[in-house]
Amino acid sequence: MDRPTARAATRRVPSHDPLLREILDGLRAEQPTLPCKLFYDEHGSQLYEQITALDEYYPYRAEVEILERHGPAIARALGEGALVVEYGSGSSVKTRLLLDCLPDCAGYVPIDISGEHLARAARSIAEHYPGLHVEHLCADFTEPVRLPAHFAVQRRRVAFFPGSTIGNFDPPAATRLLRNIRDLVGAGGRLLVGVDIPKDRATLERAYDDPHGVTARFNRNILTHINRLFGADLDPESFAHEAIWNAQHSRVEMHLRCIRDHDATLAGERIAFSRGQSIWTESSHKYSPERFQEICAAADFAAETVWFDDRERYSLHLMRAV
Numbered sequence: 001m002d003r004p005t006a007r008a009a010t011r012r013v014p015s016h017d018p019l020l021r022e023i024l025d026g027l028r029a030e031q032p033t034l035p036c037k038l039f040y041d042e043h044g045s046q047l048y049e050q051i052t053a054l055d056e057y058y059p060y061r062a063e064v065e066i067l068e069r070h071g072p073a074i075a076r077a078l079g080e081g082a083l084v085v086e087y088g089s090g091s092s093v094k095t096r097l098l099l100d101c102l103p104d105c106a107g108y109v110p111i112d113i114s115g116e117h118l119a120r121a122a123r124s125i126a127e128h129y130p131g132l133h134v135e136h137l138c139a140d141f142t143e144p145v146r147l148p149a150h151f152a153v154q155r156r157r158v159a160f161f162p163g164s165t166i167g168n169f170d171p172p173a174a175t176r177l178l179r180n181i182r183d184l185v186g187a188g189g190r191l192l193v194g195v196d197i198p199k200d201r202a203t204l205e206r207a208y209d210d211p212h213g214v215t216a217r218f219n220r221n222i223l224t225h226i227n228r229l230f231g232a233d234l235d236p237e238s239f240a241h242e243a244i245w246n247a248q249h250s251r252v253e254m255h256l257r258c259i260r261d262h263d264a265t266l267a268g269e270r271i272a273f274s275r276g277q278s279i280w281t282e283s284s285h286k287y288s289p290e291r292f293q294e295i296c297a298a299a300d301f302a303a304e305t306v307w308f309d310d311r312e313r314y315s316l317h318l319m320r321a322v
Helices: 018-028 042-052 058-078 093-099 115-128 171-185 201-208 214-230 289-298
Strands: 005-008 083-087 107-112 157-161 190-196 239-246 251-258 262-266 269-273 278-285 301-308 314-321
Touching (some): 018 214, 171 289, 190 289, 201 251, 289 301, 289 314
Parallel strands (some): 083 107, 083 157
Antiparallel strands (some): 262 269
């Protein structure tokens, strides 16, 4: 298929805006891409919460099941007085399951890119646990993170990374992110991370292309988010949602497939899409426990324990920084 073409118009791309440059570089590629972190504006975060309630989306229920069943064992393994730093905190339902088992927690720092959603979730946690020191951090956690000053001296740290979000990164990128997390928790620190397991195509594709169309709205919202951020005129209705299981690379790929020729303007450039082209918006890699532990080892994490849901569809790993 033809790649999107970009040609200069009247306004130059601001050199100081790395996100905009990342978007434009992705759309100019032979296989156009968009960074999946752009899913999570306020509306996208709300749509994701709807996805987690769908029967077809098994990862959410499987991880909740693990935390409910094994919470006390997880708490014993984490020990007393640790600071919990959550990567990609959503509605914090799973966080409460963890914090309920950690009454002596030293504090809680949720990190997310969606500021309004994050602040609301952090307030809810602070109200529910009045003795817990909560400070939220609105940041792109794919980059190195600096903790709020109050917690900088806290040495016992646990990174909580639920939701199989680590699967959005290919193995090299996952290793880079895990190294950043390892630097944050320090030697002896812990990582509690949810990982989805490979399974049959039908189950996987239903989970990412539900019959209710919620995931389709979630996917197309990435274009609406870009329009709002940068005054673009991408037309979400010119694209159809697709979810494809790529068995060779053990990942579900989400695409936006152009259903008619479409020209859009972004930061002074015209971007031309041909009918049938796709924008690759997300990968969700599925890892066996052994393969995921290999990736963690490359980032200086050693495996301690892995828990599974009753049907062994999903895994929750406890890793120790070495």
